[in-house]
Amino acid sequence: MNSTRILLVFGTRPEAIKMLPLVKVLAAEPALEVRVCVTAQHRQMLDQALELFGVRPDYDLDLMTAAQGLEQITTAVLTGLSTILDAWRPDRVLVHGDTATAMAASLAAFYKKIPVGHVEAGLRSGDPLQPWPEEVNRRLIDVIADQFYTPTAETRDNLLREGARRDAVYLTGNTVIDALLMMADRVEGEPGLAERLADSFSYLEPDLPLLLVTGHRRENFGQPLLDICAAIAELARTHRLQVVYPIHPNPNVQGPVRQVLAGVPHVHLVEPLDYLPFVYLMKRSHAILTDSGGIQEEAPALGKPVFVTRNVTERPEAVAAGTVELVGTDQRTIVERVGRVFTPAGAHERMARRINPYGDGRASRRIADILVGRKMKEFEP
Ligand code: UD1
Numbered sequence: 001m002n003s004t005r006i007l008l009v010f011g012t013r014p015e016a017i018k019m020l021p022l023v024k025v026l027a028a029e030p031a032l033e034v035r036v037c038v039t040a041q042h043r044q045m046l047d048q049a050l051e052l053f054g055v056r057p058d059y060d061l062d063l064m065t066a067a068q069g070l071e072q073i074t075t076a077v078l079t080g081l082s083t084i085l086d087a088w089r090p091d092r093v094l095v096h097g098d099t100a101t102a103m104a105a106s107l108a109a110f111y112k113k114i115p116v117g118h119v120e121a122g123l124r125s126g127d128p129l130q131p132w133p134e135e136v137n138r139r140l141i142d143v144i145a146d147q148f149y150t151p152t153a154e155t156r157d158n159l160l161r162e163g164a165r166r167d168a169v170y171l172t173g174n175t176v177i178d179a180l181l182m183m184a185d186r187v188e189g190e191p192g193l194a195e196r197l198a199d200s201f202s203y204l205e206p207d208l209p210l211l212l213v214t215g216h217r218r219e220n221f222g223q224p225l226l227d228i229c230a231a232i233a234e235l236a237r238t239h240r241l242q243v244v245y246p247i248h249p250n251p252n253v254q255g256p257v258r259q260v261l262a263g264v265p266h267v268h269l270v271e272p273l274d275y276l277p278f279v280y281l282m283k284r285s286h287a288i289l290t291d292s293g294g295i296q297e298e299a300p301a302l303g304k305p306v307f308v309t310r311n312v313t314e315r316p317e318a319v320a321a322g323t324v325e326l327v328g329t330d331q332r333t334i335v336e337r338v339g340r341v342f343t344p345a346g347a348h349e350r351m352a353r354r355i356n357p358y359g360d361g362r363a364s365r366r367i368a369d370i371l372v373g374r375k376m377k378e379f380e381p
Pocket residue numbers: 012013014041042043044045046064065066067068070098099100101132133134216217218249250251
């Protein structure tokens with residue numbers, strides 16, 4: 001029997017974290033021949049994830065530059081992938097989410113008339129400019145794709161409302177929960193690992209509650225990011241807490257964050273963390289302040305309150321459940337809302353409920369079932 005050729009294409013940290021569990025599961029399927037192409041839209045942050053999961057890509061477009069523009073990424077993916085698609089002729093290309101890599105890779109596959117499967121399909125914020133350009137990227141991919149692996153009932157329904165075929169839309173859950181549970185199991189099960197991770201954060205004060213912070217959205221560059229940082233500085237000065245902020249390497253983020261927060265007592269500015277120590281820190285945190293998509297999905301599974309520095313989100317499920325709160329970028333609002341969970345009045349307990357709207361750790365297995373034509377039992381949130 002001829003095997004089905006599957007090419008997975010990804011390039012940034014979050015795509016890698018969410019695609020690598022799938023790579024592992026698909027590679028174990030005898031009916032599939034699996035190859036991985038990384039665009040390296042991210043370099044160091046991608047390599048961190050590849051190393052952690054022990055995956056060596058078959059193709060590497062190595063396209064990252066220090067001040068890359070969206071046009072540059074898009075054209076480099078299109079031309080780079082064209083050669084690979086001609087040479088290997090996969091039966092299907094899998095892309096993930098909403099990055100420039102995912103959008104351009106799905107277009108490259110379309111130009112060769114190769115079917116595209118969209119992992120994490122159907123997310124919609126409703127506003128083409130928030131997040132920008134991701135909201136439009138994910139819509140473009142869903143015009144091209146012919147199989148949709150959706151994380152939640154809401155995302156499935158978004159696609160059906162837009163006219164996707166019912167038999168092309170699968171409710172699988174999000175592979176990010178597969179990745180998260182793999183790491184959380186390692187932290188708990190691997191002898192000595194939790195102690196080694198604790199040692200690597202020996203600068204943290206054991207009894208001071210932790211606010212973990214990340215941020216990188218393009219629409220927050222400039223004044224909004226400065227305002228968020230001013231809020232973090234004020235929180236650190238006025239509340240009993242400590243902050244760890246792994247700063248995204250984008251110069252548009254590094255500059256303002258260091259300008260406002262360098263030297264502020266109880267604020268630790270660090271390089272982007274490997275996924276394993278980052279999961280450890282999420283577990284150790286009291287609350288998280290972020291504009292990240294992935295962290296909005298992971299933190300609720302760990303029972304951690306998340307404050308999202310955005311005005312809209314394409315991940316409304318945990319907001320509805322009360323674990324995630326949108327706080328925008330206004331300094332006063334952030335200080336007031338985040339400050340509440342660091343006071344003894346009980347706001348933390350109300351938000352810190354462990355919920356799993358985004359997956360059960362079996363999303364990759366379900367996608368494998370679909371690809372080999374096995375019966376698949378959908379995710380039930
Ligand atoms: C990209 C995605 C965004 C995703 C985010 C995850 C698009 C349009 N944006 O945004 O959807 O949420 O990744 O982090 O696809 N850099 C490094 N080393 C790295 C990674 C980045 O130095 O390992 C620096 C480079 O200077 C690079 C810059 O960051 O030019 C921006 O990277 P880019 O991928 O263009 O944008 P992100 O903001 O990371």
